Amino acid sequence: MQSYTEENYLKTIYHLAEKTTNVQTNAIAEQMQTKPASVTDMIKKLADKGLVDYIKYQGVTLTETGKNTAIDIVRKHRLWEVFLVDKLNFKWDEVHDVAEELEHIKSIELIERLDEFLGFPKADPHGDPIPDKNGRFAKTQFIKLIELKVGDAGTITGVSQHSSAFLKHLEKLGLTLGKQIQINDVTDFDGSVEILLSDKQVNISREVAKHILISSNGKN
């Protein structure tokens, strides 16, 4: 059984490990709004519990057990987000903080039943995949919108940026999950992208285009 804090460390390490194999102390500290010294302390504790492998000055990796625990927290977080949006009508930019608390509720039964109540969703409101109860993710084939060529079409199925500002911006432009889009043009000058969104012409900056994930319809 892990404490609330230990769970947060595991989750953070899990997410950071998606980018680098050995997760650095400083990176964890920054992500968790704490100091490197505190991270070192906690890492030792997690290592003692067999949740991470740790070599001094070399960063950490999750053990099998640690990874499973982290995935379980991610699962809970994302299921709660679905609940908040689908059932309680929260907007996709409002759910993160509350889910951050709800993810630590311990009952397994609760999550099983919540999953069923929500219809076993495969993705959260931002398109992030929800692992099943065995920790397995459905395979997803995302392409960043920025990588599409003129003429390519697809469906918006995710975002790789979860800040409220970004999500509200997308909402205003009408770029929400499930929407069909087609690339009309890429501006040479600033790299902004002209897209066709249900007969409407929308221009988005290169920065925005980087963080929209598309699943292509057939040909690619």
Place this chain on the structure above:
Amino acid sequence: MQSYTEENYLKTIYHLAEKTTNVQTNAIAEQMQTKPASVTDMIKKLADKGLVDYIKYQGVTLTETGKNTAIDIVRKHRLWEVFLVDKLNFKWDEVHDVAEELEHIKSIELIERLDEFLGFPKADPHGDPIPDKNGRFAKTQFIKLIELKVGDAGTITGVSQHSSAFLKHLEKLGLTLGKQIQINDVTDFDGSVEILLSDKQVNISREVAKHILISSNGKN
């Protein structure tokens, strides 16, 4: 802003205050499965924060602020219980522990929306009243089943005992909330009560009868 632990103390004091005005240190300790010395420590802290009035050796009472905080936690607890039973199909004897965790989730918006989602319920799965967002309880007129006379009839609307064993027992006898009952006889020998429950004759012990709450239909 209170800690998880402080909230639990306030809630416990609130419940104990329903029986005695000045809540004793030992009573709190017993209820919270902790030691009197720890309670004294926490009481001082709560007093410093203006959440309880405290005179040494004389027990505590909640201040207005303390009481409002406690009621808010009770509200959350009971709404989550409704959610668990109505939406996730938990049994009424299975919800307490999970609600005990959920009640500490902080978002006000969450509770407002949950309340609406559940249809603004007035009572939890055990018949306990749910305060509205201003902390006001709907007036309830309960009579203990044990106090009814032969011939009296009414509806089961609550229980004053929440142990899993008791609730399962009631479930097995068919004595669930909303059921109509009538008193057929009270046994001289052991004080057990014969009741009529949808044409069936059911005998319940005096002890059980003490903890079933009835709202009488018209005449009383």
Place this chain on the structure above:
DNA sequence: AATTATTTTTAGATTTACCTAAAAATAAAA
């Protein structure tokens, strides 16, 4: 390779919520 900069760890403190054991206050009984 030596120096400088960065990252990480250690050492020693602090805060929160506990604890045990002993002392003090209050309540009950002789």
Place this chain on the structure above:
DNA sequence: TTTTATTTTTAGGTAAATCTAAAAATAATT
């Protein structure tokens, strides 16, 4: 009204998760 019993508090200590400041290891630069 003493004595005894109960309740409550104080004193001193522990474990978890932090912190700051300083030391040690690693990485980058000249």
